[in-house]
Amino acid sequence: MKLARKDILGIKDLSIDEINLILNTADSFIEVSTREIKKVPTLRGKTIVNLFFEASTRTRTSFEIAGKRLSADTINISASTRSVVKGETLIDTARNLEAMNPDAIVIRHSAAGAPHMLARMVKQSIINAGDGAHEHPTQALLDMMTIKEKKGKIAGLKVAIVGDIAHSRVARSNIYGLIKMGAHVIVAGPAMMLPRDIEHMGVTVHDNLEKAIRDVDIIMMLRIQLERQQQKLFPSLREYSNYFCLNRQNITLAKDDVLVMHPGPINRGIEISPDIADGPYSVILDQVTNGVAVRMALLYLLIGGKQ
Amino acid sequence: MEQKKVVMDTDGIDRSLTRIAYEILERNKGTEELCLVGIRTGGVYLAERLKQKIRRLEGIDIPLGILDITLYRDDLRHSDKKPILAKTDIPFSLDDKKVVLVDDVLFTGRTIRAAMDALIDFGRPKLIQLAVLIDRGHRELPIRADFVGKNLPSSLWESVVVKLTEKNGIDEVVIQEDTQ
Numbered sequence: 397m398k399l400a401r402k403d404i405l406g407i408k409d410l411s412i413d414e415i416n417l418i419l420n421t422a423d424s425f426i427e428v429s430t431r432e433i434k435k436v437p438t439l440r441g442k443t444i445v446n447l448f449f450e451a452s453t454r455t456r457t458s459f460e461i462a463g464k465r466l467s468a469d470t471i472n473i474s475a476s477t478r479s480v481v482k483g484e485t486l487i488d489t490a491r492n493l494e495a496m497n498p499d500a501i502v503i504r505h506s507a508a509g510a511p512h513m514l515a516r517m518v519k520q521s522i523i524n525a526g527d528g529a530h531e532h533p534t535q536a537l538l539d540m541m542t543i544k545e546k547k548g549k550i551a552g553l554k555v556a557i558v559g560d561i562a563h564s565r566v567a568r569s570n571i572y573g574l575i576k577m578g579a580h581v582i583v584a585g586p587a588m589m590l591p592r593d594i595e596h597m598g599v600t601v602h603d604n605l606e607k608a609i610r611d612v613d614i615i616m617m618l619r620i621q622l623e624r625q626q627q628k629l630f631p632s633l634r635e636y637s638n639y640f641c642l643n644r645q646n647i648t649l650a651k652d653d654v655l656v657m658h659p660g661p662i663n664r665g666i667e668i669s670p671d672i673a674d675g676p677y678s679v680i681l682d683q684v685t686n687g688v689a690v691r692m693a694l695l696y697l698l699i700g701g702k703q
Numbered sequence: 704m705e706q707k708k709v710v711m712d713t714d715g716i717d718r719s720l721t722r723i724a725y726e727i728l729e730r731n732k733g734t735e736e737l738c739l740v741g742i743r744t745g746g747v748y749l750a751e752r753l754k755q756k757i758r759r760l761e762g763i764d765i766p767l768g769i770l771d772i773t774l775y776r777d778d779l780r781h782s783d784k785k786p787i788l789a790k791t792d793i794p795f796s797l798d799d800k801k802v803v804l805v806d807d808v809l810f811t812g813r814t815i816r817a818a819m820d821a822l823i824d825f826g827r828p829k830l831i832q833l834a835v836l837i838d839r840g841h842r843e844l845p846i847r848a849d850f851v852g853k854n855l856p857s858s859l860w861e862s863v864v865v866k867l868t869e870k871n872g873i874d875e876v877v878i879q880e881d882t883q
Contacts, residue, residue, distance in 0.1 A: 398785040424788040436774040701779040
């Protein structure tokens, strides 16, 4: 089968077959990054623009490395170089980029739906690298790939997602994906960080870390967005970490072979204690490795070959 | 009605592979620095069988790698179908190795071109040789096989299919008129 779509905008509109195709293709790409010559000629002559309106190191670097290992030319446009500083709108930026004829545009934007608008306007493939608090599909795909790699399956597993669920595009994309693939998803966080009606997404909800992680196979800790402290969603970082920091005491409530995941960047000692982040349960760096493979797979499936 | 002819059966395939195994050992004067790389998917099973035969003859297990050439194809830009990428697994260095590339059918030579480009990305082999079960002619590149099971002159509107027990449940080579 092939991925019969122009863009990757969210996990919500991907089918189970499409997710499996992406994960299996990504699995085959892992090997390329372990070679001495980490490059294959597949996307020679293709151009990929990374258009990042929000700060990012990991995701942007990951996309750039993915493109380069496939021999594509990658160009980064980020906050400091963008012409938005000079007042240009997203629409005009996009039209100008389109006129230079790239093959794919990877976009991160603080406004939910920005990639969707772009996808309707331009003929190039659009990949959503995070839009507001909406979706972050490549993160969910690399998370699912890591789970599948370590556990051999996704269906039937119990996964707890803990932290600021309301503002997390990582949580939203993972909930869509994991439920689609047959996992049981539990979310937990302070009441102010749990969106109203989240149960409608098919998850179990707790406002308590200990209850949420009991007997789970996977714990996904979310980053506390320190920049949101001004919104007074929680009284203090210390109080948050008293109740919601994953540490060596509370982790014993989960299954013995639990995996600890985190999309990064981690706030050591706030949502996750250093000994857990660096400990034997942690697969945080495997997630980063798999991120490159997932992005290679998407670029190959979207713009490799005839369009 | 579809014209179909069996040109090689179980015994025929086995005898050809036995002869190829002897030829590989003779040409390379034994198994030193020798390794096999099978091209997905048919070549992998044939390479595995050659490895067993060489073990029986010499008592030595030579390294075996698996190569998927999808990422090196020259027709990706022209084909609507996107081939499904499968794993490449060459868990040993190719530097200074005598590499015997194994495939089921040699046709245009384009697959072998892609495979050689891929191998060079894994190191600098001392030499690369090519073993195929069937050579059906119609080369589009200056490539030839070192070890051939059977030369099978065919016309372009015929297709040659190598069926192997490991994937098709039967060992045979058939030549049939292409219905497309």
